[in-house]
Amino acid sequence: MKLRPLLLPITIAISFCFLPPAARADVLKIVVDDTIQPMAVEFIDHGMQEAKRSHSEAILIELNTPGGLMVSMHEIVEKILDSPVPVIVYVTPAGAHAASAGFFILESADVAAMAPATHTGAAHPVLINPLTDKSIPLDPVMKEKVENDALAMLRSYIGKRGRNQQVAESTIKDSKALTADEALAQHLIDYVASDENDLLRQMDGKTIARFDGSKTTLHVAGKTVRLYEMSLREQTLSLLMNPTLAALLLTFGLAALYIEFNHPGAIVPGVLGFIAVLLAVFALHFLPVRYEALVLIVGAFVLYALEAKMHSHGILTAGGIFIMVLGMLLLVDGPIPEMRVKLWAALSISIPFGLITVFLMSLAMHARRNKVVMGEKGIIGETGTVTASLNPSGTVLLRGALWNATATVNVPVGQQVVVRGIHNLMLEVEPVSQPATLNPAQA
Numbered sequence: 001m002k003l004r005p006l007l008l009p010i011t012i013a014i015s016f017c018f019l020p021p022a023a024r025a026d027v028l029k030i031v032v033d034d035t036i037q038p039m040a041v042e043f044i045d046h047g048m049q050e051a052k053r054s055h056s057e058a059i060l061i062e063l064n065t066p067g068g069l070m071v072s073m074h075e076i077v078e079k080i081l082d083s084p085v086p087v088i089v090y091v092t093p094a095g096a097h098a099a100s101a102g103f104f105i106l107e108s109a110d111v112a113a114m115a116p117a118t119h120t121g122a123a124h125p126v127l128i129n130p131l132t133d134k135s136i137p138l139d140p141v142m143k144e145k146v147e148n149d150a151l152a153m154l155r156s157y158i159g160k161r162g163r164n165q166q167v168a169e170s171t172i173k174d175s176k177a178l179t180a181d182e183a184l185a186q187h188l189i190d191y192v193a194s195d196e197n198d199l200l201r202q203m204d205g206k207t208i209a210r211f212d213g214s215k216t217t218l219h220v221a222g223k224t225v226r227l228y229e230m231s232l233r234e235q236t237l238s239l240l241m242n243p244t245l246a247a248l249l250l251t252f253g254l255a256a257l258y259i260e261f262n263h264p265g266a267i268v269p270g271v272l273g274f275i276a277v278l279l280a281v282f283a284l285h286f287l288p289v290r291y292e293a294l295v296l297i298v299g300a301f302v303l304y305a306l307e308a309k310m311h312s313h314g315i316l317t318a319g320g321i322f323i324m325v326l327g328m329l330l331l332v333d334g335p336i337p338e339m340r341v342k343l344w345a346a347l348s349i350s351i352p353f354g355l356i357t358v359f360l361m362s363l364a365m366h367a368r369r370n371k372v373v374m375g376e377k378g379i380i381g382e383t384g385t386v387t388a389s390l391n392p393s394g395t396v397l398l399r400g401a402l403w404n405a406t407a408t409v410n411v412p413v414g415q416q417v418v419v420r421g422i423h424n425l426m427l428e429v430e431p432v433s434q435p436a437t438l439n440p441a442q443a
Helices: 004-017 038-053 070-082 101-108 142-156 165-173 178-186 196-203 232-240 243-262 268-283 291-310 315-333 344-367
Strands: 027-032 058-063 087-091 098-101 111-114 120-121 127-129 134-136 177-179 208-209 215-217 225-228 383-388 392-400 399-406 414-422 426-431
Touching: 027 038, 038 058, 038 070, 038 232, 058 101, 058 196, 070 101, 070 142, 087 098, 087 101, 087 196, 098 101, 101 111, 101 120, 101 142, 101 232, 101 268, 111 178, 111 196, 142 165, 165 177, 177 178, 232 243, 232 268, 232 344, 243 268, 243 291, 243 315, 243 344, 291 315, 291 344, 383 399, 392 426
Parallel strands: 027 058, 027 225, 058 087, 087 111, 098 120, 399 426
Antiparallel strands: 120 177, 127 134, 208 215, 383 392, 383 414, 392 399, 414 426
């Protein structure tokens, strides 16, 4: 009876312990350690939806990126500004950076923070030469338009965040980059923290002004930090966003389909090639693709086929490898080197791939030109040895087997004969020394 008053609180405590994590107020952590591209947008969006559904206290985005697509960056910034849950962007670990598009994302956060030995900035939009990985000077008018667009976007929210607009604009106009301490001193970020626990402790109790004009006080010290992980689908699609992998899948798929066309019924090359091409097309759909580069890659296969047929002593193969390398380098028009096919990758794929493809094509065409070597017709033209004199019938040793044979002249034992025809398992032969005559059956 004395235990009865304790049953209710004990039951409540036990029930709370068994509540799913999503039902508790916590900090939801989203780790973005990649380029800014469509899959990063989808991942962050799903994480924000989970934070809203589970009534999380805050969203912690741990960021480490060299930059990425401006379109994807615009979408992420829009979602951060519109998030009902406060968003903290934290550049970490030591050595990480939030460059180019990453700088815009960092500055859009309700709370911006960096770990020691990290840096940000260098947000000037550029065009990159895919062959040299160096920036291409923009036309003065185009340069002004691109800069003004980026500056207008930054101004649209950085002032409301209470950050240094002048210094922020210098990261675009002058490609200025700042360390964590410099960014803190210039009022571009709010905190420098050694780790996430240190960051949550520093900002606990801080009242922040939301982008919609409301104010929120953060109570995050000691809160559980729950990691939001990518689903299997998101992991797979994120992997496919690698331009080098997409280019490899495309070239492998085209080669496998060519093998299937030359060997109908092989099935395996056709199935694998079809799947590889579909995956490549799906990945390239989300990347900035130059379709002229696809023409170059297909043209390389045309040159390989001509080499196997015409035997140009490697000239056509060299030309095919050259335009395949060029096609791969130009295939993905990414704004940063990390979003393009590297020169070393293009060479390491194109050279062995071209040589192997020409070799396989040569084998296929050589096999087509060869005579039939199986069955009865396969032994016509073969040379055997007489084991029982032909006058005109006898036996001949051919391919390790004794055959009944007939000849138009007498042939002694041990004489070499050549097969000119076969009828009902009877070889029609003539002496090797006799001038060859074409059997009517061969005409």
